[in-house]
Amino acid sequence: MARAARLLLAALAALLAAAAAAAEGGDAPPGRIAVVGAGIGGSAVAHFLQQHFGPRVQIDVYEKGVVGGRLATISVNKQHYESGTASFHSLSLHMQDFLKLLGLRPRRDVVGRSAIFGGEHLVLEETDWYLLNLFRLWWHYGISFLRLQMWVEEVMEKFMRIYKYQAHGFAFSGVEELLQSLGEAAFLNMTQRSVAEALLQVGVTQRFIDDVVSAVLRASDGQSAAMPAFAGAMSLAGAQGSLWAVEGGNKLVCSGLLKLSKAHVIHATVTSVALHSTEGRALYQVRHESDAGPGSDFYDIVVLAAPLPPDDSSGRFAFEGFAPPVEDVRGSFQPTVVSLVHGYLNSSYFGFPDPKLFPFASILTTDFPGFFCTLDNVCPVNVSASFRRKQPQEAAVWRVQSPAPLLRAQLKTLFRSYYSVQTAEWQAHPVYGSRRGFPRFALHDQLFYLNALEWAASSAEVMAVAAKNVALLAYNRWYQDLDKVDQKDLMHKVKTEL
Ligand SMILES: Cc1cc2nc3c(=O)[nH]c(=O)nc-3n(C[C@H](O)[C@H](O)[C@H](O)COP(=O)(O)OP(=O)(O)OC[C@H]3O[C@@H](n4cnc5c(N)ncnc54)[C@H](O)[C@@H]3O)c2cc1C
Known part of the structure; x- marks a missing residue:
């Protein structure tokens, strides 16, 4: 009553x-x-x-x-690590504004090299030299990487019109009206065709899509190059620009x-x-x-x-x-599991029997029926000036992203031994x-x-x-x-x- x-x-x-x-x-x-x-x-x-x-x-x-x-952290060994959204790209203007407004700082970047794993061996390895990386890309894939870059830049340039419209107070009552206004029929079309289709049309080779584009999309969205071109372009933009995260946690x-x-x-x-x-x-x-x-x-x-x-x-x-x-x-939504594993990497699985010689901080994977999408040697959300990334032979915190919880045998494949495994299960991204x-x-x-x-x-x-x-x-x-x-x-x- x-x-x-x-x-x-x-x-x-x-x-x-x-x-x-x-x-x-x-x-x-x-x-x-x-x-x-x-x-x-x-x-x-x-x-x-x-x-x-x-x-x-x-x-x-x-x-x-x-x-x-989906911006969240997990504590491992008395430090906090990102367990959801890991980073933002440099064109994230609203996120950058929020950072300034709130007096927060971007976290210090700790560089690390990446490689792409094809299931049996590494298909692409980053080096410390920018020019050598470019040369390797050209040697393996011709100018596909330049064509990809131009395609992504064109999409981003049009998408960024939204900031101007919003600054003038304009709004849209539907997603279609918003996309139409930013990129005319081309943007709507990009929501209906796949990344692979769109890239092949601009001259990117199938091999580059299979080896590189698929790996980036698996890492960012847990999906393949069959995902819609618009969502794919936004994810690929993240892989091209410099990434940042928030000191203390996103x-x-x-x-x-x-x-x-x-x-x-x-x-x-x-x-x-x-x-x-x-x-x-x-x-x-x-x-x-x-x-x-x-x-x-x-x-x-x-x-x-x-x-x-x-x-x-x-x-x-x-x-x-x-x-x-x-x-x-x-x-x-696409289920994604983030496992934070504190342990010793099994570098032999990636072709490096001596762990001291394993040079990578991130491993992306291609579309082979693999049990994990990415593996990253992660930094805590608070990075002090003296912080250094753990050496590959030392116990470190690794973030593994996978479509399902890792089985014991799968953990044993990736790690020689581990102290702890903590997981966050997400409904991560739409199944478009x-x-x-x-x-x-x-x-x-x-x-x-x-x-x-x-x-x-x-x-x-x-x-x-x-x-x-x-x-x-x-x-x-x-x-x-x-x-x-x-x-x-x-x-x-x-x-x-x-
Ligand atoms: C593992 C992972 C990695 C990612 N990596 C990145 C990345 O690197 N960069 C990037 O930009 N994006 C990334 N994303 C995507 C990004 O996290 C999401 O697009 C974004 O955070 C979505 O924000 P949101 O506020 O719309 O939804 P959410 O963050 O899901 O927030 C919705 C909130 O609503 C609450 N809620 C739901 N239903 C109810 C209800 N009925 N009543 C009350 N509360 C309710 C939920 O508890 C939740 O807190 C990632 C996502 C995941 C899961």
Whole structure:
């Protein structure tokens, strides 16, 4: 009875706030906003919403697990290591802005060489000499690496138009509109054809795709060169530019943004979003469950900032009371296991019987039916000035990424012996072919789905771009500034009119 009365009071208060906003001529900011998920998408959208709507708006961020989501660390031998997102590339402009805003620093880079393992032997080995690396690439693959670089640069140059559009306040209500605006029909086309098809068309050889491109895609996305060209290009861009990570741990960006936005973090699982009122502005009821039991609250704006799993999985979530029903935004994700192994590498497996002579810090793998995708000798999240990478014959912390948990025999294949193995199991990236078309950002008047963009490409920066888009979309729709939504020919407008 008391709970029913509380609910009624909350609904009344929210309706009064909405009525007051209407009486003020619609210029009043929203009273309350709910964000579901405190990963980089949810934290960034809380920050951008607060920037746009001002400090009066109350932002509640619901998190069922740990703040950071797929930005996470694991402690091994009293040091912390990245167990989810490892790094960001140099063109991640929102991530770089967050770093400055929060007074965080990039972690000191500790150089290490890479090699690609083909199942029986190494197919490509990096050396310490830049020119020799280029020569080797040319010797083995002709100018395929230059063609790949030009292809990736062209995609990135167009993708980066988004920062200009966002700086001018423009937003998109669907992924297709956003991609069309950045790269016309070519970008949409790239979401429907494979990386291999697109690269063969620009003259990259099949051998280079099999040996090098596949290895990079397996490492970044756990997928092959059959994955869509757009998502693939974004991942390959990461392999070309210089990479960076956050000193102290990448997840500090999420906790920092939530603190900065003065968001109220609620540790609960959101089980449904229901449409409560359609007179005037929509009002949404968010139902949640926590250790304290079930509860619910009312909001003017709701942002879903978490990938929604398929119906048949355990993460049940429902939309209620919407007519017509909210579109189906679900899809399957690629399971990826990150194992942090503290031990001695079995360098013989890679053709180096003497461990002292093993020169690599990273091993990528090609598409042979292998049990692991990458193996990295990793640095902790805090790298002191005196830090040095462990020598190959010493016990070190290795990060192994694999499609399934490593069996004991597989661990024994990679390591002579080990002290500990700790794992993080992720639903890492979308299985891009598992759904037709893209979900929309705008699911209802003021109900948004940030992870819609993850179906085009999945990375922390892409989620930050989606967060800025959703915050601008919510703001433009709230104040009926519809000239700033889904504008066509924006590149031309931004160049000539603004
Ligand atoms: C192993 C691995 C390596 C990766 N490497 C890189 C990399 O090097 N560089 C890069 O840029 N990207 C990388 N990625 C991808 C990147 O991590 C993701 O694209 C990005 O972090 C997604 O952020 P998000 O906020 O959208 O989702 P998430 O980080 O998944 O956050 C969603 C949050 O919502 C919460 N949640 C879900 N449902 C509910 C609910 N019903 N109620 C309340 N809370 C809920 C979850 O607990 C989670 O914390 C990697 C991912 C993995 C797993």
